Amino acid sequence: MALNTDKNSYTVLFSVIMVSVVGAILAYLATGLKDKITENQRFEKQQNILYAMGVHNNTDESSVNFIPTTEVDQRFSELIKGQYVIQDGEATPQEDAFMIDLKKELDLIKSGRDGKLPLFIGEQDGKTYYIFPMYGKGLWDAIWGYMSVDETLTITGVYFDHKGETPGLGANIKMRFFMDDFIGESIVSETGYTPIEVVKGNNDPLNSDKSDAQVDALAGATITGNGVSAMIKESIRLYEPYFDMVRSLN
């Protein structure tokens, strides 16, 4: 029997069935995989925070190697001694503060309301690390990261990531040669806070000058680089009161 596929009633029927079938498949898939995906995201955040703190499995000069997902939960609870939420100028301890959606909180702050800012204090080999998250815009989509500073507010490590920057250009913000440049720069000078800037033509591609609060930009990725600068600036501005406190302690 030849099907008359040109009839309107058939077209409507077909659409309804197709949408139901596709919807059912996708809904089933989404609910079935949700737990697994959340767990992966949780591990990833823990890995990123530890990476910024300098806890990683890097074996050479060029590749990024995280703590394996099988160990990360345990290492995280061992090394991160405090997870705080800063709200209303008050820092209160909160478990799983790393699962806070920073984008939402920053939107709240932008609209004049109170947002929660997470902060992590890590300890390893007698040293204390203050780790804060960052979130901003690259060329195509979101960029984010974590920065870790010691009690003199010198950067001990950073981790950047992005949603969809161009491979080979903006996507290189998560490469070692870019991230490692930040280590040793200070976010404070005698004149005030100095958010690290990503600049072109500072004639310092090896970043041997650690006092200029500048790192060398990525060729061909101007907008992503500017996004990184803006993101660091914004985060440091928000955490300023807290840094004041850290400085007064030492």
Add this chain to the structure above:
Amino acid sequence: MPLLSKKESKLILDPLADNNPITIQVLGICSALAITAELKASVVMAISVLFVLAMGNVVISLMRNIIPSKIRIIVQLVVVATLVIVVDQTLKAFAYELSKTLSVFVGLIITNCIIMGRFEAFALGNGPWRSFLDGIGNALGYGVILIIVGFFRELLGSGTLFGIPVLGDPIAKTGLYAYGYENNGFMIIPPAALIVVGILIWIQRAKNPSLVEEA
């Protein structure tokens, strides 16, 4: 009996050379320009498209007699979007690292004109097995060009292949850089891909003049 008949192997081999989706049909150029700054990204994109195109062609081919012709483009879009979401979610759950590398490309696959082109031109009029082969062939033809372009752009633009330095260290001036060689920054921006694809088209048509369109 050989595994593939003559006609069937033609389905795979044709798109690799004389009917290449990029250099002859000039389809799928958008992704070829956007993601070929690195060899790794090119390979990953080639594999993703291979999977989606082969599967999609089979699905469309199985449905070809019941799809209402008035809404066939929408049906094709739904099929490719569903496949892409299934792939994306599965990767996120079971191969999280890989899914992060892929993130942007998976979305790009939906907009790849080669996919819709093959659904429309082939799968709607042919059986599942032949459609499957056609999908594999066209995805390979696309992938080969992507990988060639990615190879030259990463090598000349960054001096690396798969992220591994092959020409020495540009900052410490070792290897080729010791003799004054410099990376060509132009190669890592998208217009360079257009030039590389253009050169490939030129070489291909110079070798086989029958491919040249009449002016």
